[in-house]
Amino acid sequence: MDFKSDPPTLFRPAAEADLPALTEIFNAAITGTTSTGHLEVLTVKDRRSWWDSHLDPRYPILSAERAGEVVGYASLSPWSPYPVYEQTVESSLYLAPISQGRGLGTALMMALLAEARRLGHHVVLSRIWSQNAASLAMCRKCGYEVIGTQREVGLRNGVLEDCVLLQIILVG
Numbered sequence: 584m585d586f587k588s589d590p591p592t593l594f595r596p597a598a599e600a601d602l603p604a605l606t607e608i609f610n611a612a613i614t615g616t617t618s619t620g621h622l623e624v625l626t627v628k629d630r631r632s633w634w635d636s637h638l639d640p641r642y643p644i645l646s647a648e649r650a651g652e653v654v655g656y657a658s659l660s661p662w663s664p665y666p667v668y669e670q671t672v673e674s675s676l677y678l679a680p681i682s683q684g685r686g687l688g689t690a691l692m693m694a695l696l697a698e699a700r701r702l703g704h705h706v707v708l709s710r711i712w713s714q715n716a717a718s719l720a721m722c723r724k725c726g727y728e729v730i731g732t733q734r735e736v737g738l739r740n741g742v743l744e745d746c747v748l749l750q751i752i753l754v755g
């Protein structure tokens with residue numbers, strides 16, 4: 584089934600009032616998947632510095648809202664503090680478990696890339712743990728290319744993990 588058969592989903596700039604829902608969605612990924620670099624759940628207070636780092640309009644967070652509920656979010660972050668990387672950003676996207684696997688991630692990523700283009704960013708990078716087949720498939724579908732794999736850079740529950748680096752060059 585496609586998410587478009589649900590009540591309409593709105594992609595909009597995240598509001599501060601979304602922070603508890605955004606934290607809950609991120610925590611579901613920490614506990615239920617191996618998709619993040621975090622190992623322990625976070626409180627809303629822990630997540631405040633992340634929120635504050637996105638107050639700069641060049642690095643937005645988009646919330647996906649359905650029937651008044653936030654069901655996912657996507658964000659752009661600086662890739663590096665060095666000024667030479669000014670036009671390069673990193674994308675991130677998390678959906679509530681119930682909203683996964685029905686096309687919403689692809690649609691939200693396309694909205695995020697449109698926003699990145701509008702903001703004048705040139706390159707969007709994404710780091711994805713190699714076992715995250717859904718995220719790799721979603722990014723490829725949205726036009727990202729695999730650049731390479733960083734071998735054994737992660738350690739989770741005693742297991743070394745590879746991280747795949749992808750990028751998309753925004754043109755036009």
Ligand SMILES: CC(C)(COP(=O)(O)OP(=O)(O)OC[C@H]1O[C@@H](n2cnc3c(N)ncnc32)[C@H](O)[C@@H]1OP(=O)(O)O)[C@@H](O)C(=O)NCCC(=O)NCCS
Nearest residue numbers: 618676677678683684685686687688689716717718720721
């Ligand atoms: C990864 C995530 C954002 C993808 O969003 P989604 O809405 O579930 O994905 P979509 O339904 O848009 O599917 C995109 C593509 O991935 C494929 N896909 C989805 N789930 C998959 C899975 N478990 N294994 C392999 N491919 C999968 C789909 O088939 C689709 O390709 P297709 O249209 O050619 O068939 C979402 O599943 C999620 O939030 N997961 C948990 C958090 C996470 O991993 N975030 C990314 C961190 S890097």
